Amino acid sequence: MNNQPLIYSFVAKEKVVLAEQNWFSGNTRTVAIQCLAKLPSNSNKFTYSCDGHTFNFLVEKCFVFLVVANKGFGWSAPFVFLERVKEDFVQQYGSTIADEGPRLKEHMQYCINHPEEISKLTDFIDMKGIVMDNIEKVLDRCEKIELIVDKTETLHFEVGPISKLSNRMYAIRDMQAPTSMDSPMLFLMQPLHPLNTVDAADGRGDQTLHPNGVVRDVQLISPRPNRNELKFDHVAKKFSLPIKDAARDLKVSVSTLKFRCRELGIPKWPYRKIQSLETLIETMLELAPFGFQHMIGKVREEIEAIKLNPTLEIKYETERLRQEIYDSKYKRRRTSEFTS
Incomplete structure (x- = not known):
């Protein structure tokens, strides 16, 4: 029994055995049913x-x-046999299921008599498994890289105000520093003077007058809003902008804005849909300024509806209208090229 590579086989539907083939006596069938x-x-x-x-x-x-x-038959070779049985069973299922018992015997005998072919199929299955594992690892690594990029971008926006504050503190320290460093205690004994500020002529912020007469810019740091402070009304005002421009106007990172949009029930930034509809309006005005007034009004209503509910998709009628207008514009252009 130990020298035989395949010993017992069956086909079952759920927990009921439909057909089986056992080449040896023993408790193999009992253990298989328990498994x-x-x-x-x-x-x-x-x-x-x-x-x-x-x-x-x-x-x-x-x-x-x-x-x-x-x-000794290996771990992959038995599944080569089972794949053969499965394919044959699916093809023969229209006939009586009881006929599958002798077919199991034929498949078992074939696998025993053709070890080289089974070995090649086994190597192929093993290689396929390795490739699939590597693909899964690469995909998992890409997801981790995207997460690192998002965290880096968020950290960049969070560190920005701290860096500006640090520069301002260094500027204040320089303005309060003594002109001579002959005495090591002179700097510690230097009294703190109030900052003399003058209005910036170019609107960049406050300018501080250094004791030496040098005017230095002191940038005012505007605090960034907390993510939870971004309400739907604030975000909706930026739907007509690309998400990068919207994030800059809202003073948050792109990843923070995307995360907040998901919290607000906005799965996808609607800029492309709105931009597409606005381009459609411009095309209609270009073709016939007074001929599409009714349709232009409907498209504008659709834009407002998308701004109120970004999950809405462009209507089928609007898609058809856009295609018809595109075809009309294309025909006009071809006609003008032909006549010229």
Whole structure:
């Protein structure tokens, strides 16, 4: 029995065995039925090991295919056999299920008599598994890289005010520094003078008058809003802008704005839809300034509706209108090129 690579096989529907083939007597069938009753539902391939044998299960919809093999036959080769059985079973399912028993015997004999072919298929399955694992690792790594980029962008916006505050503190320290450093205690004994400020002529912020007469700019730091302070009304006013411009106007990072939009129930920034409809209006005005007034009004109403509910998609009628106008514009251009 130990020298035979394939020992027992069956086809079952859920927990009921429909057809089977057993080449040896023993408790193999009993153990297989017990394993069938305990199959988990989170995968379609399972392998149990017992007494030097592997119990290999392949699940396809409500059907379960099993083969019991010696451990020396390998871990992938039994599933090559099960794939053959599954394909044959699906093709022959129109006939009586009882006929599948002898077919199991034929498949088992074929796998035993063609070890080289089974070995090649086994190598292919193993290589396919390695490739799929590598693809999953790459995808997981890409997701981690995107997360790092978002965190870096958020950190950049959060560090900005701190950097400006630090520069301002250094500027104030320089303005209060003594002109001579002959005495080490002179700097500590220097009294603090109030800052003399003058209005900036170019509107860049306050200008501080240095004791030496040098005028230095002191940038005023405007605090960035907390993410929870961004209400729907504030965000909706920026829907007509690209998301990068909107984030800059709202003084938040792009990743923060995207995260807040998801919290507000906005799965996708609606700028492209709004821009598409506005381009449609411009095209209609270009073709016939007074001929599309009714349709232009409808498109503008649709833009306002999308601003109120960004989850709305462009209406089918509007898509058809856009295609018709595009075709008309294209025909006019071709006609003008032909006549000229």
